[in-house]
Amino acid sequence: MIQASLPLEKGAPVSDQDYAPWLALGRIKGVGGVNFKKITTRFADPTAIFRASPAELAEIEGLHRDLIDNIANFADWAEVDDEIKRARAAGIKMIPFSAAAYPSRLRAIADPPPLLYVKGEVGNDDRAVAIVGSRSASDYGRRIARDLARGLVSFGFTVISGMARGIDGMAHESAIRAGGRTVAVLGCGVDRAYPPEHEMLYRRISESGAVISELPLGARPIAFNFPARNRLISGLSLGVVVVEATEKSGSLITASLAAEQGREVFAVPGEAGASRSRGSHRLIRQGAKLVETVDDIIEEIAPQLARRGGDAARPSACTLPENSGPAARQIFALLNQSSLQVDQVIEQTGLAAPQVLQVLLDLELQGFVSQAPGKIYRAEK
Amino acid sequence: MIQASLPLEKGAPVSDQDYAPWLALGRIKGVGGVNFKKITTRFADPTAIFRASPAELAEIEGLHRDLIDNIANFADWAEVDDEIKRARAAGIKMIPFSAAAYPSRLRAIADPPPLLYVKGEVGNDDRAVAIVGSRSASDYGRRIARDLARGLVSFGFTVISGMARGIDGMAHESAIRAGGRTVAVLGCGVDRAYPPEHEMLYRRISESGAVISELPLGARPIAFNFPARNRLISGLSLGVVVVEATEKSGSLITASLAAEQGREVFAVPGEAGASRSRGSHRLIRQGAKLVETVDDIIEEIAPQLARRGGDAARPSACTLPENSGPAARQIFALLNQSSLQVDQVIEQTGLAAPQVLQVLLDLELQGFVSQAPGKIYRAEK
Numbered sequence: 001m002i003q004a005s006l007p008l009e010k011g012a013p014v015s016d017q018d019y020a021p022w023l024a025l026g027r028i029k030g031v032g033g034v035n036f037k038k039i040t041t042r043f044a045d046p047t048a049i050f051r052a053s054p055a056e057l058a059e060i061e062g063l064h065r066d067l068i069d070n071i072a073n074f075a076d077w078a079e080v081d082d083e084i085k086r087a088r089a090a091g092i093k094m095i096p097f098s099a100a101a102y103p104s105r106l107r108a109i110a111d112p113p114p115l116l117y118v119k120g121e122v123g124n125d126d127r128a129v130a131i132v133g134s135r136s137a138s139d140y141g142r143r144i145a146r147d148l149a150r151g152l153v154s155f156g157f158t159v160i161s162g163m164a165r166g167i168d169g170m171a172h173e174s175a176i177r178a179g180g181r182t183v184a185v186l187g188c189g190v191d192r193a194y195p196p197e198h199e200m201l202y203r204r205i206s207e208s209g210a211v212i213s214e215l216p217l218g219a220r221p222i223a224f225n226f227p228a229r230n231r232l233i234s235g236l237s238l239g240v241v242v243v244e245a246t247e248k249s250g251s252l253i254t255a256s257l258a259a260e261q262g263r264e265v266f267a268v269p270g271e272a273g274a275s276r277s278r279g280s281h282r283l284i285r286q287g288a289k290l291v292e293t294v295d296d297i298i299e300e301i302a303p304q305l306a307r308r309g310g311d312a313a314r315p316s317a318c319t320l321p322e323n324s325g326p327a328a329r330q331i332f333a334l335l336n337q338s339s340l341q342v343d344q345v346i347e348q349t350g351l352a353a354p355q356v357l358q359v360l361l362d363l364e365l366q367g368f369v370s371q372a373p374g375k376i377y378r379a380e381k
Numbered sequence: 382m383i384q385a386s387l388p389l390e391k392g393a394p395v396s397d398q399d400y401a402p403w404l405a406l407g408r409i410k411g412v413g414g415v416n417f418k419k420i421t422t423r424f425a426d427p428t429a430i431f432r433a434s435p436a437e438l439a440e441i442e443g444l445h446r447d448l449i450d451n452i453a454n455f456a457d458w459a460e461v462d463d464e465i466k467r468a469r470a471a472g473i474k475m476i477p478f479s480a481a482a483y484p485s486r487l488r489a490i491a492d493p494p495p496l497l498y499v500k501g502e503v504g505n506d507d508r509a510v511a512i513v514g515s516r517s518a519s520d521y522g523r524r525i526a527r528d529l530a531r532g533l534v535s536f537g538f539t540v541i542s543g544m545a546r547g548i549d550g551m552a553h554e555s556a557i558r559a560g561g562r563t564v565a566v567l568g569c570g571v572d573r574a575y576p577p578e579h580e581m582l583y584r585r586i587s588e589s590g591a592v593i594s595e596l597p598l599g600a601r602p603i604a605f606n607f608p609a610r611n612r613l614i615s616g617l618s619l620g621v622v623v624v625e626a627t628e629k630s631g632s633l634i635t636a637s638l639a640a641e642q643g644r645e646v647f648a649v650p651g652e653a654g655a656s657r658s659r660g661s662h663r664l665i666r667q668g669a670k671l672v673e674t675v676d677d678i679i680e681e682i683a684p685q686l687a688r689r690g691g692d693a694a695r696p697s698a699c700t701l702p703e704n705s706g707p708a709a710r711q712i713f714a715l716l717n718q719s720s721l722q723v724d725q726v727i728e729q730t731g732l733a734a735p736q737v738l739q740v741l742l743d744l745e746l747q748g749f750v751s752q753a754p755g756k757i758y759r760a761e762k
Contacts, residue, residue, distance in 0.1 A: 269671070281671055
């Protein structure tokens with residue numbers, strides 16, 4: 001180990017030239033996510049492999065001889081430079097693994113991409129849930145995808161999906177319409193709108209959220225790319241909701257990757273015998289949580305977020321932080337007097353329902369209020 | 382403890398007069414199943430309470446003073462005699478707790494009835510599964526109830542239900558049409574066909590299976606009776622399948638009694654947001670097994686039956702018992718040569734699919750064959 005930890009803040013490239021080795025990393029045959037992770041255990045700055053001697057490379061545990069040769073012989077620097085220029089021209093950001101903006105949840109998976117191409121804005125997607133499902137969705141599936149996406153947005157979550165036809169498209173579309181943030185992870189270059197009928201959706205996602213890919217610009221949407229893409233969908237998310245899935249659906253791959261990555265797996269039921277629900281039903285039998293409404297998702301995810309929030313030092317449970325907004329103060333003061341059902345909070349504060357839901361979830365995640373069955377909230381004292 | 386164990390075989394009444402104290406037991410206010418069970422722990426012959434002194438009755442742990450008075454003061458023997466005459470005239474059998482014909486699974490529950498009234502034949506319902514659900518079933522629910530009942534019959538199971546409108550009626554009806562045995566447990570006297578539109582179904586069930594109740598003849602179908610009735614539906618069964626259930630459905634009571642009694646609980650999913658499936662979905666979230674087809678039921682129940690079968694002494698796993706039929710011998714010989722998928726067994730034996738399924742299940746339950754994923758059967762050696 002050359003260096004103990006990654007210089008994440010400092011590691012972000014400052015000039016276009018700095019991006020070159022990161023893009024090269026993504027182009028070398030065999031530097032998939034797992035081999036890349038091996039490299040990061042040896043070199044705090046993975047781009048150091050291009051300056052390393054064959055002997056140093058041979059010291060990386062588990063790295064195949066052929067791969068070491070591929071690294072040593074990499075010569076396509078002109079193509080890499082050209083790609084950087086094209087990315088700049090197309091307003092596409094490049095986020096190397098070492099950059100602070102690289103999603104921290106994704107950095108922690110077993111096979112993270114060396115570099116992400118982003119069309120749009122990389123935001124704080126700490127609260128993110130994926131909605132995925134069948135390309136040939138039923139009206140029922142589309143309706144549920146819509147309701148869940150809307151619901152997640154109302155709780156301040158980012159909706160992640162794969163921009164495919166059917167459930168994916170509906171999830172993105174509904175999140176945007178509800179004024180929320182949505183992120184599409186593509187199985188092709190981020191400069192391609194695929195499938196073609198989602199070109200308008202692609203533009204709207206990149207304007208209000210982000211379209212992400214690990215593949216070089218211009219990479220074609222071949223079937224081979226999709227399973228690898230799915231690990232990014234789950235890797236970016238706290239949990240994955242499968243809305244409709246046949247028994248051979250790619251969504252089942254996403255669900256299984258999610259489970260491997262320690263993410264929550266959710267599945268929406270359908271009628272027994274409906275082929276589009278067979279995959280979801282199998283997931284439920286295997287332990288996925290059955291989801292009817294967004295509440296079923298929040299119920300499972302909130303304690304997880306709260307635990308993490310609870311790790312941060314906070315002076316006292318009964319004093320809100322200085323930077324709390326007026327709505328949070330008003331609601332917290334109210335709950336300090338008595339426990340209230342969510343509808344009572346809305347009524348007594350006169351605030352809009354989405355805002356109350358959002359504030360209550362924030363307070364719950366920060367450990368200032370807790371929720372009892374029947375959506376009754378009380379202040380923690 | 383006056384006697385160590387119940388003289389089950391000898392305990393069955395031999396003359397009408399012997400039934401009288403059993404019917405009386407059922408008529409005494411306060412001798413519900415639990416108090417009756419307490420009595421059986423003190424008196425090997427529970428009807429002995431009518432000959433016992435108040436001091437002896439007072440020794441029964443947990444029996445309330447009022448109840449002891451009710452027993453001591455019971456005087457409606459004329460009514461009891463009249464009821465016995467009416468039962469005889471109507472061809473209704475009376476099965477006291479001590480009779481060998483009393484269902485053994487029911488005998489083991491915490492609150493067994495002292496006496497069962499039976500219109501029809503008490504059979505060997507060792508393999509029995511209950512199908513219950515909403516009275517206002519959807520077409521979807523009815524279809525699934527039908528398919529599951531048919532499927533259970535094809536595996537040689539008795540279908541238990543409550544003869545209510547909707548799912549219950551469909552389950553009975555479909556079991557009969559498939560040539561199987563079905564048992565209806567009523568929340569009124571067994572001499573009443575309730576609901577009225579099920580009068581024809583009532584007759585057909587009692588002709589080909591049995592209609593059962595613990596309530597005296599003529600007892601009316603009041604709402605109060607139904608939860609108690611539900612414990613018999615689950616008590617008679619290895620598992621309970623809830624097909625459709627609203628959030629306030631009585632089927633959820635049956636499911637919860639089933640869980641308390643250690644029975645398997647199964648639930649059929651429906652679309653998210655369908656009010657008739659909300660109860661089923663809640664059960665699944667609580668751990669009920671999601672059921673799409675009868676295979677999901679058998680998969681869960683077969684190992685249970687097999688374990689029990691395995692307790693019985695049998696000479697050797699590779700020799701079938703003397704009384705095995707030709708089909709069992711043929712299939713077992715085949716599987717002794719190589720493992721086969723169920724369709725291959727059907728093809729190679731030339732036997733009908735239902736017969737093959739039935740024989741394979743029998744062999745599996747007896748521990749002669751085992752099943753691997755993909756419905757592949759192999760002989761145990």
